[in-house]
Amino acid sequence: AALVFGNNDAIYRTALYLLRAGADVKAVVDSRASADGDLRDAVGSAGVAVKQGCVVSGANGGKHLRSVDIYRREGAAVGAAVDVIQCDLLAVSGGHSPAVHLHAQSGGRPVFDEDKLCFVPGESVQAECSAGGSRGSFDLAECLDAGAAAGAESARLTGFEPAPQVKRRVESPRGAPAEALWLVPGRHPVGRGPKQFVDYQNDTSAADIHLAAREGYRSIEHVKRYTALGFGTDQGKIGNINGMAILADALGQGLGETGTTTFRPNYTPVTFGAIAARDVGPDLFDPVRKTAMHEWHAAHGVMFENVGQWKRPWYYPKSGESMRDAVNRECLATRNGVGILDASTLGKIDIVGPDAAEFLNRIYTNAWSKLGIGRCRYGLMLGEDGMVMDDGVTTRLGEDHYYMTTTTGGAAHVLSWMEQWLQTEWPHMKVYFTSVTDHWAVMSVAGPNSRKVVEQVCEGIDFSSESFPFMSMREGRAAGVAARVFRISFSGELAYEINVPANYGGRVWEAVMEAGAEFEITPYGTEAMHVLRAEKGFIIVGQDTDGSVTPHDLGMDWIVSKNKDFLGRRSLARSDCVRPNRKQFVGLLSKDGETMVPEGAQLVNAPQDATPVPMVGHVTSSYYSASLGHPIALALVKGGLGRMGGTVYACTLDGRRIECEITPPVFYDPDGGKMKQ
Structure with missing residues (x-):
């Protein structure tokens, strides 16, 4: 059972369509006190x-x-109750709104037509012409005439001579003009009774718009953002005109004075699939970021891995090599001679200002x-909870100029985090x-042999x-290109990072490879880097930390200042952050010297405890070290800093328990002499 309600003759046409489709139309409710016409008569004749x-x-x-409640309308209020009609479909029409989008996007400004109760195209700015329904001509005969004239x-x-126009005879049904009804009156003031929704997609109500007016918003663009009016996929086609009129009434001004929001393309929503088309592939429209040296890597047979949308060289297998063979070769070449890594993906933030x-x-x-x-310093960044959020090396380039590096995956978050604090807490x-x-x-x-190579370049x-x-x-200059060279090391060896403008990255990389040929320079990927x-x-x-790790847990008290305040400092004093049994960063060595401990393996204190077994930590990183000749692992273990030389057992998925010794996390060159030589 259907009921049709509105303020214009379209409600009668809709009722006739429903009848023709076999629907049971209970009634047509017309807000106009008098609306004689052919369509109205036809509906009445149909019973x-x-x-x-x-x-x-x-x-x-x-x-x-x-069911719906029918009330007598008395201006902007309701009078006596008329009826309660049982139905399961309510069709509503508030009138027609021309599609003025192309006119507005070409620079024109729509104007409000008080007779047609809608915004119609104003004066054209570009070579544009609107006709028919898009200009507010809703009668068929008027539409045809306007279209022919515009053509x-x-x-x-x-520059063409138009053909003689043929006058079309179209008989339009006799009807009555629409009547303004932007907000259906209710039994309670706006905001005091049931919600009166204006934007059905975002649940924006008339009360929201009234609140925006009370809060001091006058521009419809500001009200739109305050209430989310028109933010849905329909871009305001259903409710924006009503919303504008409700705002105009609340402000005591005309709808024309209130104006419209900005009409932006596209008129019809376009799916991401249509934009991506055949390029969607397996990445599901995820952007792919490549470094300036990407083509060189691909040409030399690299295997890539995805890191924060970047394609990073993972390892460079030679013919017949397994991944482990390639990584071992790359590690040994770097430890004993010279290696080169594409480090361009690290986040980089330029920081300038007297503060x-x-x-x-x-x-x-x-x-x-x-x-x-000209000096560099390693830094830890904490969240407000005192947990390690990111790390990196920052360099002072000038009195008020710093160059910060972040983790590859954390770059956007760190920049957003800093902007948040600057803009909301420290705007001064x-x-x-x-x-x-x-x-x-960055290479x-x-x-x-790294010094010998970079000296040549x-x-x-x-x-x-x-x-x-x-x-x-x-x-200085690298291969003739202006460059910044940093002496920092993530490998523990003597190392230099050459930074050049990205467009010259491929050229400088090749120059370094050429200069390093006599030293058998070896490109290495992220696996060897790890x-x-x-x-x-x-x-x-993000690998050795999990959002619950403090600097103390990492054995890095030396990096925490006791003489200044910083984000997260107060949280470090919480009782939970100073309890002795927290998970702490340690090294692990399997007792047999041969077994690889799986990353992610849970650690327990005893080999044969009955399940369920209390876990005392987990393995965060695990690799075979070709330089040391045996596997190594890093882990977070409860009270680990006080358990050096102790034993834990790593649980595997197949039920084995690998006996491991807890060691300091530094396995190679503990005093750091190699990278400082």
């Missing part, structure tokens, strides 16, 4: 009750509509004010951040240890 001067002021039901005018403007040092003091656990120009600080991750190509040259830089110490930066850093006990945030 459908017509209730004029009335409104539907209530809908009843649970999971579906059961003839367009032909003339483009830059103070800002870094607040977000890092260690101090930055006294860092010298004069400091500015710019993401420059894509601006720089890390590591190994005992770079000019204008003295690479002696006295002039270029560990954790410092120098500017092995090298694990041998040194260097953490990877």
Whole structure:
């Protein structure tokens, strides 16, 4: 059973269509007190009750509509109750709104037509012409005439002689004009009774719009953002005009004065699939980011892995090599000679401003004010909960200029985090951040022979240890390209990171490879990088940490300042953060010296405890070390820093328990002499 309600003759046409389709139309409710016409007469002749001067002021039901309440309309209010009609379908029409989108997108401004009760195209700015329904001509005869006239005018403007127009005879049904009804009156004031929804997709109600007006919003664009009016996929086609009129009434002004929101393409929603088309592939429209050296890597047979949308070289297998063979070769080449890694994907943020040092003091656990120009410092960044959030090396390029690096996957989050604190908590600080991750190509040259290689490629830089110490930066040229060279190491070896503008990355990479040929330079990927850093006990945030790890848990109390405040400091004093039995960062060695401990394996204290067994930690990283000749692992173990030399057992999926010794996490060159030589 259906009921049709509205303020224009379309309700009668809709009722006739429903009757023709076999529907049981209970009534047509017309808000106009008098609306004679052919369509109205046809509905009455079909035996459908017509209730004029009335409104539907209530809908009843649970999971579906059961009935509606009909009230007499008395201006902007309701009068006496008229009827309660049982139905399960309510069709509503508030009038027609021309599609003025193309006119508006071409620079034109729609104007409100008080007679047609809609916005119609105003004066054209570009070579554009609207006709028919898009210009507010809703009568068929008027539409046809307007379309023919517009076509003839367009032909003339483009240099053609239009054909003589044929007058079409169209008989339009006699009807009555629509009557303004932007908000159906209810039995209670707006906001005091049942919700009166305007935007059905975002549940924006008339009360929301009234609240926006009371809050001081006057522009429809501001009200749109305050209430989410028109934010759905229909882009306001259903409810925006009503919303504008409700705002106009609340502000005591005309609808024309209130105006419209901005009409943006596309008129019809376009799916992501249509945009991506055949390029969707297995990545499901996920952007693919490539470094400047990507083509070189691909040409040399690299296997890639996905890291934060980047295609990173994973390992470079030679003919007949397994992954383990390739990684072992790359690690040994770097430890004994020289290797090169594409490190371009690390997040890079340029920090400028007189308050830059103070800002870094607040977000890092260690101090930055006294860092010298041209010097680098490793830093830990904590969340407000005191847990390690990210890490990286930041370099002071000038008095008020710093260059921060972050983890590959954490770059966007770190930048957003810093902007959040700057804009919401410390807006008085004069400091500015710019993401420059894509601006720089970075190649890390590591190994005992790295200095000999970079000396051949770079000019204008003295690479002696006295002039270029560990954790410092120098500017010069690399293969003729302006470059920043950093002496920092994630491998534990003597290492240099050459930073050049990304467009020159491929050229400089090839120059380094050519210069390193006599030293049998070997490109290595992220897997070898992980092995090298694990041998040194260097953490990877997100792998060796899990959002519940503090600097103390990592054995890194040395990086936490006791003389300044920083984000997360107060949380470090919580009782839970200082209890002795927290999971702490340690190394693991299998007792037999041969068994690889699986990453993610849970650790227990005894080999044969009956299940369920209390877990005391888990393995965060595990690799075979070709340099040491045996497997190594890193783990988080409860009270681990106090259990050096103790034993734990790693549980495998097949039921085995691997006996492991707890060791310090640094397996290679504990005093760090190699990278400082």
